[in-house]
Amino acid sequence: MAVEPTDHDRLPCGTDLTTLAGHLAEGALTAHERNCSHCRGAVRRLRALDSARDDLASESVSAPPQLLDEVMRVVRTEGRPGRALPVPPEQHGVTRVREPAAARILRTAAETVGGISVGRCRISEEDEGLSVLLTARVETGAAIPELAEAARRAVRDAARHQLGWTLIRVDVEVVDLS
Amino acid sequence: MEDRPLSPDATLAERAQDGDTGAFDTLLRRHQDTVYRIALRVLGDAADAADTAQEALITAWRKLPELENTAVFSAWLYRIVTNRALNAVRSRIPAAPIDEGLPTAAPGPEHQSMASQLRGALTRALANLPPGQRACWILRELEGMSYEEIAQIVNATPTAVRGRIHRARTHLVEALRLWR
Numbered sequence: 001m002a003v004e005p006t007d008h009d010r011l012p013c014g015t016d017l018t019t020l021a022g023h024l025a026e027g028a029l030t031a032h033e034r035n036c037s038h039c040r041g042a043v044r045r046l047r048a049l050d051s052a053r054d055d056l057a058s059e060s061v062s063a064p065p066q067l068l069d070e071v072m073r074v075v076r077t078e079g080r081p082g083r084a085l086p087v088p089p090e091q092h093g094v095t096r097v098r099e100p101a102a103a104r105i106l107r108t109a110a111e112t113v114g115g116i117s118v119g120r121c122r123i124s125e126e127d128e129g130l131s132v133l134l135t136a137r138v139e140t141g142a143a144i145p146e147l148a149e150a151a152r153r154a155v156r157d158a159a160r161h162q163l164g165w166t167l168i169r170v171d172v173e174v175v176d177l178s
Numbered sequence: 179m180e181d182r183p184l185s186p187d188a189t190l191a192e193r194a195q196d197g198d199t200g201a202f203d204t205l206l207r208r209h210q211d212t213v214y215r216i217a218l219r220v221l222g223d224a225a226d227a228a229d230t231a232q233e234a235l236i237t238a239w240r241k242l243p244e245l246e247n248t249a250v251f252s253a254w255l256y257r258i259v260t261n262r263a264l265n266a267v268r269s270r271i272p273a274a275p276i277d278e279g280l281p282t283a284a285p286g287p288e289h290q291s292m293a294s295q296l297r298g299a300l301t302r303a304l305a306n307l308p309p310g311q312r313a314c315w316i317l318r319e320l321e322g323m324s325y326e327e328i329a330q331i332v333n334a335t336p337t338a339v340r341g342r343i344h345r346a347r348t349h350l351v352e353a354l355r356l357w358r
Contacts, residue, residue, distance in 0.1 A: 009348055017348060045351045052300035052354070055293050057320045063214035064228050068206055071235040072199070078239070080197030100197030107193070117185050119192025119248065135192055176249070178186060 011038040021046055085123065085130075088164045099123060102163060106132060109158030110151040115139040117178060118151075131169040132159070137178045148172040191248040194239070202239060209252060210235070212321065213259045219316040220263035222305050230266055234259035250330070257331040260313050267309045296354075303353030307346055314339050315346035 009017045013036050020039060023029050024046055033039040082099025103121035110118045120135040132155060138147055152170040159165040185201075187208070193201035213234060218227035238255050245254055304312055310332070317328045318339075325336040325343075332339065 009344075017351070018344060021347070041355075042351070045354050048296060048354045049300070049347070049350050051293070052296040053319050055297045056300060057322075061211070061215045061218060063210040063231065064224075067210055067214065067228060067231060067235070068203075070232055071206060071239075072203055074236050075202055075239045076199050079199060080243070082197055098197075103193075103196050104198060117189045119189040120196055121193075122196070137186065137189060176186075176188070 011036075011042055013038040015039050015042070017042060085125075097163060105158055105162050106155050107134070109154045109162075110134055110136070113147065113150045113154055115142050116147055116151055119175070126168065129168040130159075130165050131171070132167055133171045133173065135173050135175050137176045138174055140177045142177075144174055148174070187251045188248040191242065191245065191251040195243045195245070195248070202242075205251070206235060209255055212252075213255065216256060216259050216313075216316065216321065217263045219304070219320060220260065220309070220313055221266060222301065226266060227263075230262050231259060234262045237262070253327055253330045256317075257333070260317070260331050264309050264313060299354060300350065303350050306353070307349055311342045311346040311349070314342040315350070318343050 011017065011020075013032075015033060015036070015038065020029075020033060020042055023033060024043055029039075029043070033043070080100060084096035084098055085102055087095040087097050102123060106123075107118040107121045110116060110121075115138060117137050118134050119137070120133070122133040124131045124133070134151070134155070136148075136151070138144060151172055155170045156167050159167045185204075187205060190201040190205050194205060210231070214227060214231045217230040217234070218224060221227050221230060234255075238258055241258070245251065304315070307315065313332060314328055317323045317331060318325070323331075325339050328339045329336040334342075
């Protein structure tokens with residue numbers, strides 16, 4: 001029984017259940033609502049529901065301990081390999097760095113500046129060489145031109161020293177303030 | 179736990195889009211409890227909830243590159259798990275509705291506190307709600323989300339969400355009358 005949604009929201013006395021619930025929540029029951037037996041019964045049930053809900057909501061429910069490990073095992077296995085970008089020189093063999101690894105190097109470099117956190121780091125192969133686009137969030141009140149320039153310099157340096165790349169361009173897109 | 183200063187979800191989600199599995203790990207640590215709780219409340223079964231949460235989180239990793247506005251990452255994630263849980267509920271062989279009037283067995287009602295009897299009655303009543311109403315009520319009343327957030331998650335208008343929660347409450351109040 002009671003599988004169908006019950007749509008009779010009006011008590012036999014004519015009081016609407018939603019209105020009653022609102023008055024109850026505000027502690028502003030009308031004289032009728034305080035004295036009518038239908039309303040009082042409904043108030044009792046609403047209170048019972050609220051207290052059962054509070055009880056259920058306060059139950060501490062945590063994810064099973066193995067959930068994170070199981071998901072991360074799949075995630076690490078699949079990864080997002082991205083492109084394998086060549087790193088010079090290529091005399092006695094080829095060195096390549098996968099995009100996520102290169103992005104990580106460049107992101108970390110940009111964040112050494114401080115006051116900036118980097119989300120996306122997209123590396124593009126253009127005719128003249130590699131370019132980089134960073135999405136960044138900067139601290140409120142930061143001087144964006146100086147900060148972006150410092151980050152740009154740090155990224156270029158890291159690219160040169162750690163990857164052997166001379167970047168033709170580093171674009172910084174400030175998407176939000178933190 | 180984290181090796182960087184606390185980064186916003188949006189930053190971590192963007193890194194994870196680029197293939198940074200460490201960033202995704204941090205996002206999971208932040209959100210796995212809520213994801214599991216939503217699955218558990220909608221499904222009412224711990225084993226099913228664990229399966230659903232796992233599938234939802236793996237799906238999130240695979241679909242993440244398609245998410246354009248990373249600022250809504252958590253709503254997007256909760257939407258995935260809510261939909262999966264609802265699909266799982268709907269694909270179950272329809273069982274006879276649970277009798278809301280009777281407390282379940284176990285320690286015996288006389289040994290249960292009033293509070294746990296009430297909670298049991300609520301859990302049974304929730305199981306009998308239409309899944310869409312159940313999900314909205316859970317997100318609002320147990321997870322404390324706003325109508326707008328819920329609307330995003332269940333892909334409905336805030337007005338429709340309000341209506342579902344209202345119908346859910348009417349049903350639950352009715353069910354607790356039977357329990358009394």
